[in-house]
Amino acid sequence: MSLSNSKKACNGFLESPKAYSQPKCYARVCNDLKSIQCYELVEILSSAQRPEVLVCNEVTNKCVEVQSTDELVVTEVSGSEVFANVKEGDYVRRGDKLAYIVTGKGEVRSVRSSSEGLVVLVYEVPTSRPSRIIIFVKEGKVSG
Numbered sequence: 001m002s003l004s005n006s007k008k009a010c011n012g013f014l015e016s017p018k019a020y021s022q023p024k025c026y027a028r029v030c031n032d033l034k035s036i037q038c039y040e041l042v043e044i045l046s047s048a049q050r051p052e053v054l055v056c057n058e059v060t061n062k063c064v065e066v067q068s069t070d071e072l073v074v075t076e077v078s079g080s081e082v083f084a085n086v087k088e089g090d091y092v093r094r095g096d097k098l099a100y101i102v103t104g105k106g107e108v109r110s111v112r113s114s115s116e117g118l119v120v121l122v123y124e125v126p127t128s129r130p131s132r133i134i135i136f137v138k139e140g141k142v143s144g
Contacts, residue, residue, distance in 0.1 A: 023088045023121065028052040042123050045072060045136050055088050055121050062089025064120045064138065071139040073115040078132040080104045082124075086135065090119045098135050115139050 025038040028051055036044075044050050045066070056063040066072070077084075079101035086098055092113045101109045120136040 024056045024058060025121070026054040026056070028054065038121065038123060041121060042134060045121065046074070057088040060087060060089050064089055064118050066120055066138055072120065073113075073117070073137045073139055075099075075111065075114070075135045075137070076132065077101060077111050077135065078128070078130050079109070080130055082131040082133050084122045084124075084133055084135065085110075086119045087122060088119055092116065092119060092137060099133060113137065116141065 023038060025036050025041040026033045027036050027041070027044060028034075033054060038055075041053060041055065044053060050066075050068055052068055053066045054063055055066070075098055077099045081102040083100045083102075084098070085100060086092060086096075092098065093116050094113055096113045097110045098113050099111045101111065103109065115137055117137045117139040120138050121134075123134045123136075125132040125134065
């Protein structure tokens, strides 16, 4: 393989894949959308008095808006290895698989949804050992 061909082959490999891109997070402040880091959104969504927020997943081209009065269900998943089975904008029903856990003994376990609604945010805690993800689900049925 020539040098130019190997560069072409590596170009796609070295670029960050869009399938794994992080969602874009926004908070509505005085009727203006302000871009924020998604780790900040975890604190905002967990607070009792939260502003309206918008979480957009560019891969699926879906956005989820959360009003200050919406009920959120928070599911924390931790284990030796944790893999999310949902992404922002997905609709989940009670009993749907949210994530898989690989235990220290190599056993695979699944975590199921305790509610029905839209997945607002799937946040992987970057420095956590064991691995940990936090999944926020906005309760309610989608009309349509």
